[in-house]
Amino acid sequence: MIKLLKNLSVYKWSVTAVLVFIFIQSMSTLYLPTLMSDIIDNGVVKGNTPYIWKIGGWMLLVSAIGGLASIVASYYSSKSAMGLGRDVRRKVFYHVEKFTLQEFDEVGTASLITRTTNDITQVQQVVIMMLRMVVSAPIMLIGGIIMAVSKDAKLSLVIVVTMPVLIGSILLILYKGIPLFQTVQKRLDKLNLVLRENLTGVRVIRAFNREEEEKKRLQKANEKLTDVSIKVNKIMAFMMPIMMLVMNLTVVAVIWFGGIRIDNGGMQIGDLMAFIQYVMQIMFALVMASMMFVMVPRAAVSAKRINEVMDMKPSFFDEGTMEADQEKGTLQFDHVTFSYPGAEAPALTDISFSANPGEVTAIIGGTGSGKSTLVNLIPRFYDISSGSILVNGVDIRDASQDDLRSRIGFVPQKALLFTGTIADNIRFGKENASHAEIEQAASIAQAEEFINRMKDGYESEIEQGGSNLSGGQKQRLSIARALVRKPDLYIFDDSFSALDYKTDAKLRAALQEETKEATVLIVAQRVSTVVDADRIIVLEQGEVAGIGTHKELLENNAVYREIVESQLSEEEIA
Structure with a gap:
C-alpha cells in the first residue's frame, strides 16, 4: 500500500x-x-x-x-x-x-x-x-x-x-x-469467474443444454458469497x-x-x-x-x-536493432528448441529449416504437433530455449521487437477485429495507409465483395469482436490487415479454415501475385491449401517429420501420406 x-x-x-x-x-x-x-x-x-x-x-x-x-x-x-x-x-x-x-x-x-x-x-x-x-x-x-x-x-x-x-x-x-473480508474477496472472485464463463460460453452452454447445471453452479457460488457477506455484516452490525x-x-x-x-x-x-x-x-x-x-x-x-x-519483469527485453534489408525476407530456424514454462517436455525440438523471398513454405501436422507454437516464436511472442531464429539474416534476439514485427505480416489463427470501421481495422496494419491501399488489400483478401454490399462500405462499423461478421469475413479482413503493410515476411496461421474452397483458391492465387518479393509461411490443416507450396514442413509431436514438396512427401513420408489419405480420395491423390 x-x-x-x-x-x-x-x-x-x-x-x-x-x-x-x-x-x-x-x-x-x-x-x-x-x-x-x-x-x-x-x-x-x-x-x-x-x-x-x-x-x-x-x-x-x-x-x-x-x-x-x-x-x-x-x-x-x-x-x-x-x-x-x-x-x-x-x-x-x-x-x-x-x-x-x-x-x-x-x-x-x-x-x-x-x-x-x-x-x-x-x-x-x-x-x-x-x-x-x-x-x-x-x-x-x-x-x-x-x-x-x-x-x-x-x-x-x-x-x-x-x-x-x-x-x-x-x-x-x-x-x-x-479475516472475513478477505474471504468475501475470494468468494467474489469465484462468482465473477462463474459469471464470466457463463456469459462468454453461452453458445456452448445452450448447444449442450447445460443451462440448469450452470444455474446451479452460479447459485452455489452466489450462496457462498451471500453466506460469508451476511456473517461479516452481522459482526460489523x-x-x-x-x-x-x-x-x-x-x-x-x-x-x-x-x-x-x-x-x-x-x-x-x-x-x-x-x-x-x-x-x-x-x-x-x-x-x-x-x-x-x-x-x-x-x-x-x-x-x-x-x-x-x-x-513482474518481462522474460526478455529488446537488445538491438535490425539492420535494414540485410537479407530481405529470409527466415531461418537453426536447431530451435522451445518449452513452455513449467512444461514437462519441449513443445518443439531441434527444428531447422530456411525460407526465402518468393517462396511459399507450408507447415502441416496433427493437432498439438506444434504448428502455431512455431509461428508464434517468429514475432518473438515467446523466447526460444535453444538454437536461433534469423529474420532478414539477423537473430531475432539481437533485434528490437518493434523492428522485427514491423517486417512481419501476421494473421493469427483466431481472427480478432477491433471496434471501429472496416477501414480502421485494415489500417491497423499500416497507420498511414491510403484509401487506395486499403481497397487493394481488401481486393486481394477477397473481402471487397462483401464490404461493398454493406450499407456504409469501408466506413461500416464493426461491433465488439466482429460479432456482426461471419468467420470467413473476419478472416479475410485479418488477411487484408496483414497485406496492407507489405511486409518482408507473411505468416498465415491456419488463416483459411473458415473460407470455402472457391474463395480459398481465389485468395491463394491473388496472394501468389502479391507476395512475389516476400517470404510466405502458411500453417494449414487442409492439404489442398499446402499442395502447391514450394516447401512443406511436416510436424509430429514437436519435431520435423519431413520436409519437401507435396509430391516428394507423398512418396517418401508416411506421416504426410497419412494426413493426405485422411482428407483426399485415391483419385484426388493420384
Missing part, C-alpha cells in the same frame, strides 16, 4: 491543501462547543440578548469557515485520489504492454483487467478516506480530550473509564471481521449499537456527575453542555479510526495485487 501511495508525491500540493483545510475544519468543529458554552453561561443564563446575537454570529461564521474548508478539502482529496488512480492505471497498462505472452499466461488476462480496474478503484476510495480521516480523527480525538479536560478535569475521568471499553469493543469486532450504547451511557454518566458538580458550584451549565459535545466528538473520532481499520486491509489486498503486476 505504501509503495502505491508514493505516487501521491506528484500531488503534494493538493495533499497539503487537504491537510490544511481538514485542520481548519477540525479546529472549527472543536471551537463551536466552547462558543455554545459561552452563549449559555454569559447570554442565556444572564438574559443578555445582545451577547447571544454577538456570539451566535461568531458561531455562524465559524460554521461557515468549517463548511467551506470541508468542501475545499473534499475537492482536493478527490482530485488527488482520482489522479492517483489514473496514474497507477496508466502505469500498469504501459507496464503490461511490455509483457511477453509468457507473463499474460502466468497472470491471466481476466485477472489483469480486474487489477487494472476494480483493485485500483478500491485503492482510490481508501485514499479519499485516508486523506480526510488520517488528519481529522487524531485532531478530533486529541483536541476533544484537551478541550474536555480544560472544561472540567475531574469530570474527564468518565472518559478515562469509558474509552477503553469502546476501543476494546471495536478492536474485538475488527479482529473477528477483517454490532459496532454501531455498541458505540451508541457506550456513548449514551457516557453522556448519562457525564450529566449525572456534571449535575452534581453544578450543584456544588464547581461547574457551569454551559461547560457541561460543551463537555457533552466534546465527549461525542471523541467517540466519533474513535469510530472514524475504526472504519479506517476496516477499509485499509481490504485496499491493502488490492494494492498487493497491483504491485505484483508492477514488480
Whole structure:
C-alpha cells in the first residue's frame, strides 16, 4: 500500500491543501462547543440578548469557515485520489504492454483487467478516506480530550473509564471481521469467474443444454458469497449499537456527575453542555479510526495485487536493432528448441529449416504437433530455449521487437477485429495507409465483395469482436490487415479454415501475385491449401517429420501420406 501511495508525491500540493483545510475544519468543529458554552453561561443564563446575537454570529461564521474548508478539502482529496488512480492505471497498462505472452499466461488476462480496474478503484476510495480521516480523527480525538479536560478535569475521568471499553469493543469486532473480508474477496472472485464463463460460453452452454447445471453452479457460488457477506455484516452490525450504547451511557454518566458538580458550584451549565459535545466528538473520532481499520486491509489486498503486476519483469527485453534489408525476407530456424514454462517436455525440438523471398513454405501436422507454437516464436511472442531464429539474416534476439514485427505480416489463427470501421481495422496494419491501399488489400483478401454490399462500405462499423461478421469475413479482413503493410515476411496461421474452397483458391492465387518479393509461411490443416507450396514442413509431436514438396512427401513420408489419405480420395491423390 505504501509503495502505491508514493505516487501521491506528484500531488503534494493538493495533499497539503487537504491537510490544511481538514485542520481548519477540525479546529472549527472543536471551537463551536466552547462558543455554545459561552452563549449559555454569559447570554442565556444572564438574559443578555445582545451577547447571544454577538456570539451566535461568531458561531455562524465559524460554521461557515468549517463548511467551506470541508468542501475545499473534499475537492482536493478527490482530485488527488482520482489522479492517483489514473496514474497507477496508466502505469500498469504501459507496464503490461511490455509483457511477453509468457507473463499474460502466468497472470491471466481476466485477472489483469480486474487489477487494472476494480483493485485500483478500491485503492482510490481508501485514499479519499485516508486523506480526510488520517488528519481529522487524531485532531478530533486529541483536541476533544484537551478541550474536555480544560472544561472540567475531574469530570474527564468518565472518559478515562469509558474509552477503553469502546476501543476494546471495536478492536474485538475488527479482529473477528477483517479475516472475513478477505474471504468475501475470494468468494467474489469465484462468482465473477462463474459469471464470466457463463456469459462468454453461452453458445456452448445452450448447444449442450447445460443451462440448469450452470444455474446451479452460479447459485452455489452466489450462496457462498451471500453466506460469508451476511456473517461479516452481522459482526460489523454490532459496532454501531455498541458505540451508541457506550456513548449514551457516557453522556448519562457525564450529566449525572456534571449535575452534581453544578450543584456544588464547581461547574457551569454551559461547560457541561460543551463537555457533552466534546465527549461525542471523541467517540466519533474513535469510530472514524475504526472504519479506517476496516477499509485499509481490504485496499491493502488490492494494492498487493497491483504491485505484483508492477514488480513482474518481462522474460526478455529488446537488445538491438535490425539492420535494414540485410537479407530481405529470409527466415531461418537453426536447431530451435522451445518449452513452455513449467512444461514437462519441449513443445518443439531441434527444428531447422530456411525460407526465402518468393517462396511459399507450408507447415502441416496433427493437432498439438506444434504448428502455431512455431509461428508464434517468429514475432518473438515467446523466447526460444535453444538454437536461433534469423529474420532478414539477423537473430531475432539481437533485434528490437518493434523492428522485427514491423517486417512481419501476421494473421493469427483466431481472427480478432477491433471496434471501429472496416477501414480502421485494415489500417491497423499500416497507420498511414491510403484509401487506395486499403481497397487493394481488401481486393486481394477477397473481402471487397462483401464490404461493398454493406450499407456504409469501408466506413461500416464493426461491433465488439466482429460479432456482426461471419468467420470467413473476419478472416479475410485479418488477411487484408496483414497485406496492407507489405511486409518482408507473411505468416498465415491456419488463416483459411473458415473460407470455402472457391474463395480459398481465389485468395491463394491473388496472394501468389502479391507476395512475389516476400517470404510466405502458411500453417494449414487442409492439404489442398499446402499442395502447391514450394516447401512443406511436416510436424509430429514437436519435431520435423519431413520436409519437401507435396509430391516428394507423398512418396517418401508416411506421416504426410497419412494426413493426405485422411482428407483426399485415391483419385484426388493420384
